[in-house]
Amino acid sequence: MSTLEAGKGTTPEGADNEEQAARYVRDMFARVAPRYDLLNHVLSLQIDKYWRATTVKRVAAVLANPNALVMDLACGTGDLTWALGKNAKARVLGSDFCHPMLTAARGKHAHGLFEADALQLPIAAQCVDLITCAFGFRNFANYRRGMTEFLRVLKPGGQVAILEFSTPPNAAFRAAYDFYSTRVLPKIGAALSGVPDAYTYLPESVKKFPAAPELASEFLAAGFQRVEYEYLTFGIAALHIARKPAGHCAR
Numbered sequence: 255m256s257t258l259e260a261g262k263g264t265t266p267e268g269a270d271n272e273e274q275a276a277r278y279v280r281d282m283f284a285r286v287a288p289r290y291d292l293l294n295h296v297l298s299l300q301i302d303k304y305w306r307a308t309t310v311k312r313v314a315a316v317l318a319n320p321n322a323l324v325m326d327l328a329c330g331t332g333d334l335t336w337a338l339g340k341n342a343k344a345r346v347l348g349s350d351f352c353h354p355m356l357t358a359a360r361g362k363h364a365h366g367l368f369e370a371d372a373l374q375l376p377i378a379a380q381c382v383d384l385i386t387c388a389f390g391f392r393n394f395a396n397y398r399r400g401m402t403e404f405l406r407v408l409k410p411g412g413q414v415a416i417l418e419f420s421t422p423p424n425a426a427f428r429a430a431y432d433f434y435s436t437r438v439l440p441k442i443g444a445a446l447s448g449v450p451d452a453y454t455y456l457p458e459s460v461k462k463f464p465a466a467p468e469l470a471s472e473f474l475a476a477g478f479q480r481v482e483y484e485y486l487t488f489g490i491a492a493l494h495i496a497r498k499p500a501g502h503c504a505r
C-alpha cells in the first residue's frame with residue numbers, strides 16, 4: 255500500500271497507508287451512523303437538502319431515461335439515493351462500504367442497496383449511465399483510483415456527479431466559514447454524536463481536499479472530458495459533473 259499524501263486521498267490522523275485510511279473512515283462512519291442524519295441537517299442548517307436537490311436537478315435527463323442505470327456510491331444513509339429515485343424512470347442503486355450506514359439507509363429504501371467499496375465495485379465494466387457521490391469522494395483512500403473505477407463501470411458517454419465540500423473562493427467568507435468549521439462544528443458534532451474525532455476529521459479532511467478547479471483538472475487528467483463545476487452556498491460545497499469520453503474503452 256502506498257504512503258498517504260494529502261490531496262491524493264484522505265489522510266486521517268494515525269493512518270499510514272491506504273488500507274488504514276479506509277479502515278479509519280469505515281469505523282468512524284459506523285460509530286456516527288445512528289446520529290448521522292440528525293447531525294447532517296443540524297450542522298448544515300438543513301442546506302444539505304438543497305445541495306442534494308440541486309444534484310438531482312442537474313442529472314434529471316438521465317433519471318428520466320427508463321433504460322438508464324444510476325449508481326449512488328458512498329450512499330451512506332441513502333438521502334441522495336432516495337432523492338434520485340423518487341421520481342426517476344431510471345433504475346437507481348446505492349452502495350456503501352459501511353454496514354451500519356447501509357442499515358440506516360435500509361430503513362428508508364427497501365431495494366437497491368448493496369455493500370461495496372467504491373474503489374473496487376462488484377459491477378461489470380461499461381454498464382452504468384450515471385454515478386453520483388455526495389460527501390463520500392473526499393473520504394476515498396485514493397482519488398485517482400476512484401476516478402479510474404468510475405471510468406471502468408461507466409458506459410462510454412456516461413457521467414459522474416460529485417457533490418463534495420469545497421474551499422469557498424471568497425477570502426472573507428472563507429475565513430468566517432473556517433471559524434465555524436474548526437471551532438463551532440466540532441463541538442456541536444461531538445456533543446450530538448458522542449464521536450468527537452469524527453467532527454475534527456471533517457474540517458481537516460475538507461482542508462486537505464483539492465479546491466474545485468484542481469479537482470476538475472484531476473478529472474480531466476484521469477481521462478474524463480467536459481468537466482464542469484458549480485459552487486453551492488458560496489463554495490461551501492461544489493458539484494462537479496464529468497463525462498466519460500464516448501470512444502473510451504475501459505476494461
Ligand SMILES: C[S@@+](CC[C@H](N)C(=O)[O-])C[C@H]1O[C@@H](n2cnc3c(N)ncnc32)[C@H](O)[C@@H]1O
Pocket residue numbers: 276279280283294327328329330331332333334349350351352355370371372373387388389390391393394395
Ligand atoms: C459523509 S458520508 C455521505 C453519505 C451520503 N452520500 C450523504 O450524502 O449523506 C460518507 C460516506 O462515504 C462512505 N465511504 C467512504 N469511502 C468509501 C468507499 N471507498 N467505498 C464506499 N463507501 C465509502 C462512508 O462509509 C460514508 O457512509
